[in-house]
Amino acid sequence: MWIIPVxxxxxxxxxxxxxxxxxxxxxxxxxxxxxxxxxxxxxxxxRDLEGRKGNxxxxxxxxxxxxxxxxxxxxxxxxxxxDLNFVALLPLALGFALNLYKFLPK
Amino acid sequence: MKRNEKxxxxxxxxxxxxxxxxxxxxxxxxxxxxxxxxxxxxLPSESRQEMLNRMSKLEEENEQLRTEIEQSRANISQLEGxxxxxxxxxxxxxxxxxxxxxxxxxxxxxxxxxRLTLSEQTSEVPQSTEVAPYLIHQEDLLNIVNELWLxxxxxxxxxxxxxxxxxxxxxxxxxxxxxxxxxxxxxxxxFDIFAIGDPDELSNALTMPRGVLEPLQFFNIQWxxxxxxxxxxxxxxxxxxxEFAQPVEPGDRE
Numbered sequence: 001m002w003i004i005p006v007x008x009x010x011x012x013x014x015x016x017x018x019x020x021x022x023x024x025x026x027x028x029x030x031x032x033x034x035x036x037x038x039x040x041x042x043x044x045x046x047r048d049l050e051g052r053k054g055n056x057x058x059x060x061x062x063x064x065x066x067x068x069x070x071x072x073x074x075x076x077x078x079x080x081x082x083d084l085n086f087v088a089l090l091p092l093a094l095g096f097a098l099n100l101y102k103f104l105p106k
Numbered sequence: 107m108k109r110n111e112k113x114x115x116x117x118x119x120x121x122x123x124x125x126x127x128x129x130x131x132x133x134x135x136x137x138x139x140x141x142x143x144x145x146x147x148x149l150p151s152e153s154r155q156e157m158l159n160r161m162s163k164l165e166e167e168n169e170q171l172r173t174e175i176e177q178s179r180a181n182i183s184q185l186e187g188x189x190x191x192x193x194x195x196x197x198x199x200x201x202x203x204x205x206x207x208x209x210x211x212x213x214x215x216x217x218x219x220x221r222l223t224l225s226e227q228t229s230e231v232p233q234s235t236e237v238a239p240y241l242i243h244q245e246d247l248l249n250i251v252n253e254l255w256l257x258x259x260x261x262x263x264x265x266x267x268x269x270x271x272x273x274x275x276x277x278x279x280x281x282x283x284x285x286x287x288x289x290x291x292x293x294x295x296x297f298d299i300f301a302i303g304d305p306d307e308l309s310n311a312l313t314m315p316r317g318v319l320e321p322l323q324f325f326n327i328q329w330x331x332x333x334x335x336x337x338x339x340x341x342x343x344x345x346x347x348x349e350f351a352q353p354v355e356p357g358d359r360e
Binding site for chain 1: 118119124129130136142236238
């Protein structure tokens, strides 16, 4: 488990010292990516800790589906003039919260 | 094959989880990088009222600068006039200069033309219907102005809330939120569009079947055309600077 903070720090260093073009991505989509990553990582950790095998596929599918559906809802909302940002982010936030709940000692 | 980190159960963490952890780290660096780039200073957190006050102050300064530009132009015209008056042969030059200044929108002009008044009737829009199509948009004004130029208008101006903006080749008409920005002046309906030219031709161009005004009636946008024998349009009040465009000398042409 100690590898996770190490990888986070490595990623942090990459993002901080290299010129990652965040400014091309609107703020709401950054929030979506952030939540989708949190949700997928904790989902993967839950599955790993439960001892399941072949978790790469489910984690990737969860990430892609989360991003695709959330992105579509935000895009659709912007085009139709309706603020659907909360609706787009809520499922990912709930997924993240449920994954964290599974970490709690039984 | 590289073996991943083992969990408490003895199974390795999935590669995808590890990869996404790096991506999350990259995302986490974003706020720190932003703070680093703005020099550690907190980002301005002005309230809406403060921003409105600042905008109002800037608009006042803008107005003051416009007045200064108009005064400077009047001085230039006066100096040009006194210079030209001394020379008999300068009459033609003076006429040409006046013509070009009118074409460039730098002098006030008067003449016959039309006044088109456009107004919204959003109060009659059913509650369940979206209001946006019932508002006057930049495209509506641009279409009307294009049609007027095409019909031979020699000078065009748009008036709203007592402010009249003369249109020239560098004029801009664009939506800014719920307002329309004409020559960087914020305007709201109703709009009066003045055009100097043949009143009949201008009027016919706008009211012809399938013309620019016909679609507006479907969205409760009211319009009225008044033909005028004489009207006066102000000069363009913005800056007209030429930084890059240079005249082509006869010798430059192939």
